[in-house]
Amino acid sequence: MxxxxxxxxxxxxxxxxxxxxxxxxxxxxxxxxTPVKIDPFSISWEEKIDLLLxxxxxxxxxxxxxxSTAFMRFIKxxxxxxxxxxxxxxxxxxxxxxxxxxTAIKDGETQVRSYPMPHYGQFKTSGYELIQELKLGxxxxxxxxxxxxxxxAKPCPETITTVILDGTCVALQVHETxxxxxxxxxxxxxxxxxxGTSFLTPDKLxxxxxxxxxxxxxxxxxxxxxxxxxxxxxxxxxxxRSYLVKDGLFVGYLTSRETATTLGGxxxxxxxxxxxxxxxxxxxxxxxxxxxxxxxxxxxxxxESGVYLNTWKSVSIDxxxxxxxxxxxxxxEIKGGKLARMIKNPTYTGITYELWNSxxxxxxxxxxxxxxxPSCGKGDPMQxxxxxxxxxxxxxxxxxxxxxR
Numbered sequence: 570m571x572x573x574x575x576x577x578x579x580x581x582x583x584x585x586x587x588x589x590x591x592x593x594x595x596x597x598x599x600x601x602x603t604p605v606k607i608d609p610f611s612i613s614w615e616e617k618i619d620l621l622l623x624x625x626x627x628x629x630x631x632x633x634x635x636x637s638t639a640f641m642r643f644i645k646x647x648x649x650x651x652x653x654x655x656x657x658x659x660x661x662x663x664x665x666x667x668x669x670x671x672t673a674i675k676d677g678e679t680q681v682r683s684y685p686m687p688h689y690g691q692f693k694t695s696g697y698e699l700i701q702e703l704k705l706g707x708x709x710x711x712x713x714x715x716x717x718x719x720x721x722a723k724p725c726p727e728t729i730t731t732v733i734l735d736g737t738c739v740a741l742q743v744h745e746t747x748x749x750x751x752x753x754x755x756x757x758x759x760x761x762x763x764x765g766t767s768f769l770t771p772d773k774l775x776x777x778x779x780x781x782x783x784x785x786x787x788x789x790x791x792x793x794x795x796x797x798x799x800x801x802x803x804x805x806x807x808x809x810r811s812y813l814v815k816d817g818l819f820v821g822y823l824t825s826r827e828t829a830t831t832l833g834g835x836x837x838x839x840x841x842x843x844x845x846x847x848x849x850x851x852x853x854x855x856x857x858x859x860x861x862x863x864x865x866x867x868x869x870x871x872x873e874s875g876v877y878l879n880t881w882k883s884v885s886i887d888x889x890x891x892x893x894x895x896x897x898x899x900x901x902e903i904k905g906g907k908l909a910r911m912i913k914n915p916t917y918t919g920i921t922y923e924l925w926n927s928x929x930x931x932x933x934x935x936x937x938x939x940x941x942x943p944s945c946g947k948g949d950p951m952q953x954x955x956x957x958x959x960x961x962x963x964x965x966x967x968x969x970x971x972x973x974r
Contacts, residue, residue, distance in 0.1 A: 601800025
């Protein structure tokens with residue numbers, strides 16, 4: 570394999586237009602291991618399966634639930650990195666995750682409720698202790714009841730109003746409208762195969778008003794438990810924290826050693842591959858909306874009229890990461906500062922910078938959770954990255970909801 574790499578490099582060099590310039594990086598000889606309290610692989614299959622069956626039975630007992638699911642997933646990745654500059658890094662990454670969902674069906678209509686997140690639950694770089702922390706059994710009945718209640722709920726109205734997004738919806742918004750468009754290879758046009766380019770072009774750096782003064786977004790690969798947490802990236806660059814947006818101003822990109830030279834700086838450690846056989850790409854680490862000062866209940870009480878949307882469902886976005894359409898599993902109208910009737914199939918649409926500039930409240934650190942997303946695709950052939958998003962509920966003004974029902 571080493572000989573093949575040399576032959577490919579020599580062949581490629583004969584056709585290059587210019588030399589590749591790499592930002593400097595310190596020589597590193599180190600090890601890193603995910604902190605784990607309970608090794609998930611020390612827990613027997615029987616104990617895991619018995620717990621899942623118990624949880625699934627609670628959900629299925631709810632009258633009207635036609636399908637229920639409970640699942641766990643555990644990953645252990647051992648990785649060695651070396652380069653010709655003398656670095657040698659060994660890392661052991663452990664990931665744990667679990668979730669539940671319930672499906673209710675009536676008269677040709679289907680509604681699904683999930684916990685803690687749809688599709689794949691909640692994931693962290695953690696041990697089996699995460700499964701205990703999630704309290705799946707305590708939420709199983711509620712998930713089933715809400716799935717059934719959605720069948721008779723009123724559809725989401727079509728209007729322009731105040732929208733409060735729960736932490737999972739904010740996480741998806743951060744992922745699609747800040748994480749991907751700040752990938753510098755996407756910006757420079759060297760990686761556009763999956764999901765296009767970016768509106769955050771270099772001329773906007775340090776001058777573009779991305780959001781309101783309440784919006785600060787960081788890339789932080791050092792957060793304990795984040796799914797995008799590690800010791801060193803796949804160029805041997807140390808994990809670090811940097812701002813992408815600070816007090817509403819766009820101030821930074823996710824970079825590699827090569828792309829960082831175009832800005833005259835150093836890599837912030839975001840080059841990652843999903844396996845030994847793939848070339849690393851610039852990927853999100855933990856991309857976070859920094860917490861504010863509100864409580865969710867105070868945010869709702871302070872809202873005369875609007876909607877509260879809970880648990881992201883899906884999103885579509887254009888190839889510049891500007892125009893988006895998001896959906897949530899469930900919502901409630903807000904009337905006079907209180908949650909009112911449930912609404913189903915809630916949607917919201919907008920333009921990235923208009924939405925973030927309308928942000929007028931962000932919940933505090935007590936409601937801030939690092940959500941794990943183990944399914945972020947990029948590249949051709951596509952690679953899957955495991956990333957995280959630290960978010961808390963946030964409120965936005967004058968958002969269009971209900972479009973495209």
